[in-house]
Amino acid sequence: DGGITQSPKYLFRKEGQNVTLSCEQNLNHDAMYWYRQDPGQGLRLIYYSQIVNDFQKGDIAEGYSVSREKKESFPLTVTSAQKNPTAFYLCASSLNLGGRDTQYFGPGTRLTVL
């Protein structure tokens, strides 16, 4: 899992509630990413950030929001607008944005909507 921590490991949410997933890295990486993984779907990019106070939408950003106020932190908020939020959420970081640099993944957070 490298130097990336995600919390909590398991999260349960009632419908209509917003929840925030934590992602912290101590690798001094510039870029951070959020992915969603569903069974048989692989990893789908939600948001990514190359530098502090800047982030870009990925392929499935609707219903999610992020912030990047500190280099080491990239929290993801799953809003009530996300219609099917139950999934495994993975945070990753890299020294630069993709390319020759390796992405390091956190251990993931499994979100279940009750």
Next chain:
Amino acid sequence: QKEVEQDPGPLSVPEGAIVSLNCTYSNSAFQYFMWYRQYSRKGPELLMYTYSSGNKEDGRFTAQVDKSSKYISLFIRDSQPSDSATYLCAMIVLSGGSYIPTFGRGTSLIVHP
């Protein structure tokens, strides 16, 4: 059609077998190719990384890229039960000044004793 196609399996093999995992892709602009291993309920970890056609070997693992056929493979020699995991291929293309990774669906591998 997805940009990256990967058979989800499961692929079941006996211990000691040679395993071949494959991905095809449609975007000829992909420049970098990676294989990740993901154990159940864990984050993926990078196994192999390459950016040119040909073979790259690391211990029991060999990554093969054929850009002309848009096809990449991961071979595992002398497979072990501990190799049982989901293997994800990933590819990167330069997009708008940023490198955006695209992942395959993952292939579930089961190595039985």
